[in-house]
Amino acid sequence: MLVAQRKKESDNILYIGVDLGTSRSAVSASNGVREWERSLVGWPKDIIAKKFLKRDIVFGEACLKHRLALDVFRPLAAGVIKTGTDRDEEAARTLVKHLISMAKPEPGQSVYAVVGAPAEASTFNKQLIREAVSDVADACLIVSEPFTIAYGLEMLFNTLVVDIGAGTIDLCIMHGTVPAAEDQKTLVQAGDFIDQQLFEMLTERYPSAQFTETMVQRWKEEHAFVRVDGSPQDKIIVSIPVGGRPTSHDITDELSRACSAILPFLREELRTLIASFDPEFQVEVRQNVVLAGGGSQIRGLRQWLEADLADLGGGHVSTVEDPLYAGADGALAIARDTPADDWDRLRTL
Amino acid sequence: MSAEASRSGDLRRRLISDLVQNNMQPSRVVPRARGREAAEAHAHPAAAPPARGRAARGSLVGAISALVASFFLVGARAVFPTASVFGYSDLALTRQSPPLAARAASSARSPAPATAEDWDALSREAAGPVLAPRHDTGVDATQAERALAFLSGKKRMSLSELFHLRVNRIVIDPGHGGRDPGTVGTTLRLLEKDITLTIARRLRDRIAAELRLQVFLTRDDDSSLGLRERTRRANALEADLFLSIHINFFPNNSQRGVETFLLGFPTTKEAEATAARENAVGEGTIADFAGLVDRMMTTLKQEESYTFASGIHDHLYAGMNGLHGGILRDLGIKRAPFVVLMGAKMPSVLTEVSYLNDPAEELRLADDSYRNRIADLVFEGVRHYVEGRT
Numbered sequence: 001m002l003v004a005q006r007k008k009e010s011d012n013i014l015y016i017g018v019d020l021g022t023s024r025s026a027v028s029a030s031n032g033v034r035e036w037e038r039s040l041v042g043w044p045k046d047i048i049a050k051k052f053l054k055r056d057i058v059f060g061e062a063c064l065k066h067r068l069a070l071d072v073f074r075p076l077a078a079g080v081i082k083t084g085t086d087r088d089e090e091a092a093r094t095l096v097k098h099l100i101s102m103a104k105p106e107p108g109q110s111v112y113a114v115v116g117a118p119a120e121a122s123t124f125n126k127q128l129i130r131e132a133v134s135d136v137a138d139a140c141l142i143v144s145e146p147f148t149i150a151y152g153l154e155m156l157f158n159t160l161v162v163d164i165g166a167g168t169i170d171l172c173i174m175h176g177t178v179p180a181a182e183d184q185k186t187l188v189q190a191g192d193f194i195d196q197q198l199f200e201m202l203t204e205r206y207p208s209a210q211f212t213e214t215m216v217q218r219w220k221e222e223h224a225f226v227r228v229d230g231s232p233q234d235k236i237i238v239s240i241p242v243g244g245r246p247t248s249h250d251i252t253d254e255l256s257r258a259c260s261a262i263l264p265f266l267r268e269e270l271r272t273l274i275a276s277f278d279p280e281f282q283v284e285v286r287q288n289v290v291l292a293g294g295g296s297q298i299r300g301l302r303q304w305l306e307a308d309l310a311d312l313g314g315g316h317v318s319t320v321e322d323p324l325y326a327g328a329d330g331a332l333a334i335a336r337d338t339p340a341d342d343w344d345r346l347r348t349l
Numbered sequence: 350m351s352a353e354a355s356r357s358g359d360l361r362r363r364l365i366s367d368l369v370q371n372n373m374q375p376s377r378v379v380p381r382a383r384g385r386e387a388a389e390a391h392a393h394p395a396a397a398p399p400a401r402g403r404a405a406r407g408s409l410v411g412a413i414s415a416l417v418a419s420f421f422l423v424g425a426r427a428v429f430p431t432a433s434v435f436g437y438s439d440l441a442l443t444r445q446s447p448p449l450a451a452r453a454a455s456s457a458r459s460p461a462p463a464t465a466e467d468w469d470a471l472s473r474e475a476a477g478p479v480l481a482p483r484h485d486t487g488v489d490a491t492q493a494e495r496a497l498a499f500l501s502g503k504k505r506m507s508l509s510e511l512f513h514l515r516v517n518r519i520v521i522d523p524g525h526g527g528r529d530p531g532t533v534g535t536t537l538r539l540l541e542k543d544i545t546l547t548i549a550r551r552l553r554d555r556i557a558a559e560l561r562l563q564v565f566l567t568r569d570d571d572s573s574l575g576l577r578e579r580t581r582r583a584n585a586l587e588a589d590l591f592l593s594i595h596i597n598f599f600p601n602n603s604q605r606g607v608e609t610f611l612l613g614f615p616t617t618k619e620a621e622a623t624a625a626r627e628n629a630v631g632e633g634t635i636a637d638f639a640g641l642v643d644r645m646m647t648t649l650k651q652e653e654s655y656t657f658a659s660g661i662h663d664h665l666y667a668g669m670n671g672l673h674g675g676i677l678r679d680l681g682i683k684r685a686p687f688v689v690l691m692g693a694k695m696p697s698v699l700t701e702v703s704y705l706n707d708p709a710e711e712l713r714l715a716d717d718s719y720r721n722r723i724a725d726l727v728f729e730g731v732r733h734y735v736e737g738r739t
Binding site for chain 2: 077080082088126127141142143151154156176177178181185186187188189265268269272334337338339342345346
């Protein structure tokens with residue numbers, strides 16, 4: 001094939017990397033588009049709501065804003081796509097289609113997508129994701145999220161990726177291959193678990209305060225922290241209505257305890273995974289622990305993990321620079337590196 | 350370009366090739382090395398032996414052994430011609446049933462017939478007189494190789510592996526139902542019969558959609574069904590596999606785990622107790638059982654049931670243990686005298702996919718998503734077995 005012809009063809013292809021997350025999903029595309037959306041899908045509850053919203057379907061932040069007028073669905077939970085009802089599956093399909101459409105493919109352009117999903121969803125919900133993508137893309141690859149992160153960071157050897165999301169923490173050890181089941185561990189004690197703990201603790205401490213799960217999630221996202229060796233921490237004061245009157249509440253201790261609730265689970269799985277690796281390379285793996293996902297932003301977590309690895313001989317923990325787009329960027333890198341012949345084979349699926 | 354950059358490029362190409370392969374064949378795991386082996390492959394990518402060389406050697410062996418295998422194939426048919434010897438020779442030969450096939454083809458999933466009469470009608474449709482090989486039984490080189498390995502005793506394999514027999518039809522049995530609720534949760538009062546039905550439906554849908562097999566449920570609603578009637582239906586349909594789904598209740602309240610059963614004499618008191626509980630609706634006698642087991646133990650049905658059970662149990666335990674933060678006990682694969690498995694002519698397994706004695710587990714089971722996850726784990730086990738036969 002002539003070089004010019006090949007170039008013309010490649011110009012007519014849009015590569016998309018999608019990070020399908022429980023709380024947020026992100027898209028990176030070869031045309032420069034980078035967008036994210038809360039992983040929420042809402043349908044107007046009735047004809048009045050539809051008229052008011054002027055839309056048949058609502059995505060992301062708008063679902064929270066208009067939640068009283070919507071039936072809101074969160075398509076992923078605990079690391080897999082919810083499939084209890086037809087509406088659950090429809091929500092997942094619609095979200096995937098919406099994410100790809102956010103990349104703004106041009107008419108006539110071939111769309112090749114790599115979808116990164118939580119490790120278990122990438123195994124159990126492959127068919128559903130593929131069906132959803134097939135309506136809006138010409139071919140797709142479904143990959144586990146920690147792998148897309150490692151690929152994007154070019155840390156494919158003796159690296160341990162800890163992807164802390166809302167539904168799950170996915171731990172994945174990279175040793176120069178596509179991770180197999182034994183290379184990955186999934187914990188359901190993740191961001192949602194912290195929200196749940198915090199909600200319960202605050203309800204117990206401030207029984208007359210009025211707050212919702214969404215408010216608790218927002219406080220966590222803004223202030224989450226883990227104490228390291230009794231290090232001092234400024235007070236975290238939030239405004240919560242009591243009997244309709246905004247009142248200041250100190251949530252420092254509750255937030256610290258809620259965030260720390262995931263640590264015993266994380267510690268155990270991290271150590272199990274390291275111990276399962278080839279002993280000759282365990283030292284190197286401990287020096288290459290990468291925190292990703294929204295949970296990587298918990299202040300003090302990186303230091304806590306490093307301190308915890310000390311009794312194994314020490315280790316180095318780093319945090320991805322852009323947790324929101326690390327997965328989508330890695331997926332886009334995979335999409336771009338996949339040879340045209342392989343994309344042609346995937347088109348036929 | 351530096352050597353390091355070149356190696357990195359090679360590695361990325363190899364990874365993407367594996368990813369594409371995984372996506373083309375979703376259930377197949379691309380074999381790979383860990384640790385040192387991977388590092389060596391990375392440093393010396395050309396050192397990996399080419400698959401073509403192995404295939405070429407295989408075909409030579411195959412050609413030499415083809416005559417031996419042909420002799421064996423003919424001999425096997427002559428020695429074991431009917432179900433009375435193997436108990437499941439219908440795994441090898443299926444009656445061609447255009448109406449049933451057409452019905453299955455017209456719908457991705459096969460709904461369970463509503464009444465006993467429907468089941469009888471369906472059985473009659475399935476019981477056409479023509480016996481035809483489900484697969485081309487012509488001996489190819491690979492088959493001959495397997496036959497040689499089998500004959501020489503170098504490789505332990507079942508006859509279904511040897512003949513490369515495939516699974517076409519599965520009957521899934523949601524345990525209990527109707528006036529028999531099964532076990533009952535201690536906190537939310539969840540009923541075993543409801544949970545097993547949700548899981549079975551989900552499993553049916555996935556098997557039909559993704560494995561493209563005919564799938565039937567013994568019951569698709571909250572109806573009462575005798576234990577023997579369940580296997581009678583599977584036999585009438587000439588199913589290739591029978592899978593009965595249950596939820597456990599451990600008398601020891603702190604016990605948590607999953608276990609899978611085949612028909613046989615119990616080897617532990619716990620297995621005996623579980624069988625007694627699941628048999629509680631009271632059909633079958635020890636005499637029935639002893640006679641039947643004697644006959645069956647001489648056949649290879651047990652072997653296939655074990656392989657089937659292993660696939661399901663391994664996936665189920667690994668997945669459930671992961672979901673429970675590694676605290677679940679692997680209660681393993683056991684033999685016990687379940688009446689519901691007694692009359693089945695095909696490989697049959699009973700799996701206790703969860704347990705209702707733990708309030709936390711009952712809370713999880715109240716959520717359809719959790720039930721679906723369990724169904725997905727069982728599905729992976731079924732897929733593992735089915736694809737091992739293709």
